[in-house]
Amino acid sequence: MVAAATRQQIVEAADRLFYERGFEATSFADIAGTVGLSRGNFYYHFKTKDELLDAVITHRLLKTRSMLDEWEAQAEAPDERILSFVNLLIVNQSKIMAHGCPVGTLCAELAKLDHIAKSRAAELFDLFRHWLSRQFSELGREAEADALAMHILMRSQGVATLAAAYRDEIFVQNEVENMRAWLAEQRPETPSFPDTLSRQHS
Numbered sequence: 001m002v003a004a005a006t007r008q009q010i011v012e013a014a015d016r017l018f019y020e021r022g023f024e025a026t027s028f029a030d031i032a033g034t035v036g037l038s039r040g041n042f043y044y045h046f047k048t049k050d051e052l053l054d055a056v057i058t059h060r061l062l063k064t065r066s067m068l069d070e071w072e073a074q075a076e077a078p079d080e081r082i083l084s085f086v087n088l089l090i091v092n093q094s095k096i097m098a099h100g101c102p103v104g105t106l107c108a109e110l111a112k113l114d115h116i117a118k119s120r121a122a123e124l125f126d127l128f129r130h131w132l133s134r135q136f137s138e139l140g141r142e143a144e145a146d147a148l149a150m151h152i153l154m155r156s157q158g159v160a161t162l163a164a165a166y167r168d169e170i171f172v173q174n175e176v177e178n179m180r181a182w183l184a185e186q187r188p189e190t191p192s193f194p195d196t197l198s199r200q201h202s
Helices: 002-021 028-035 039-045 049-074 078-086 093-099 102-113 118-138 142-166 169-185 193-200
Strands: none
Touching (some): 002 028, 002 039, 002 049, 002 093, 002 102, 028 039, 049 102, 049 118, 078 118, 078 142, 093 102, 093 142, 093 169, 102 142, 118 142, 142 169
16 A cells, blocks of 8 residues: 555656656656655666656546546536536646646657657547547537547647747637637537638638
């Protein structure tokens, strides 16, 4: 029990430091110091940094699945569930402005390093993509569900990237309002987003 609790502490500390500092810039010594372990005790739990990275990704996947399950339980309507995803930009605004999106930054860094775990990290995006696609299908947009899921993922990542660059709270709030308005247009009883654009330019 003690060993399992210590291992979990290490994973949670590494998760935070990988997000705040980056995977490559975070050393075993940084993590061990945060948890308060000697090097010997640390290596008892994780022999390599890649092994620890894999545990961090698994930890994030479990947390994400739990969050998505919670959203499912809290709201009956699929558009309300999608709003929970959009609202993450507000809920986590201070962290996003300081460090960017935890999923996007990890995936970008591992891709730049051509790290073996880059496809595993992308499973975090896959979780959101498939979940959002299912919500859009339930909303009555089954034919375009995956495209709509990718669209809102793209918009949220763009907002997170610019939020970290400019640290502009008003920008984040305005973009979240725009995404909420876009989502309202995706309901079957209202014109779809492409139709609305075509009418504006006709």
